Amino acid sequence: MIQLYQARDRIEAQLLKDYLLFHGVECVVLGDFLSGAAGELPAVQFPTIWLVDDVDEARVRQLLDQYQHRAQADGQQAWDCPVCGEHSEGNFDICCNCGAERASS
Numbered sequence: 134m135i136q137l138y139q140a141r142d143r144i145e146a147q148l149l150k151d152y153l154l155f156h157g158v159e160c161v162v163l164g165d166f167l168s169g170a171a172g173e174l175p176a177v178q179f180p181t182i183w184l185v186d187d188v189d190e191a192r193v194r195q196l197l198d199q200y201q202h203r204a205q206a207d208g209q210q211a212w213d214c215p216v217c218g219e220h221s222e223g224n225f226d227i228c229c230n231c232g233a234e235r236a237s238s
């Protein structure tokens with residue numbers, strides 16, 4: 134497995150995982166359960182996203198670039214999901230309800 138990304142928190146990790154799964158990329162989030170055991174660990178880790186199938190790496194890096202680029206370019210404008218109508222804050226690029234992408238406008 135290859136580590137793709139270190140998220141700020143478990144919510145971002147989950148969103149990014151959903152984004153990748155939406156594009157057919159098999160990935161897992163590790164480390165988002167460690168805070169409960171922090172007493173036995175030297176430091177609380179940030180959750181990290183791991184690519185399961187290494188052959189996808191080049192394509193997945195592109196998806197990650199898109200994800201990060203759009204997160205910056207789109208700013209903080211809130212939006213409504215084009216698929217299910219769920220309202221999302223501007224720092225989210227995919228619907229937290231159904232995983233659809235923000236419509237580009």
Ligand SMILES: [Zn+2]
Pocket residue numbers: 214215216217218219228229230231232233
């Ligand atoms: Zn949705």
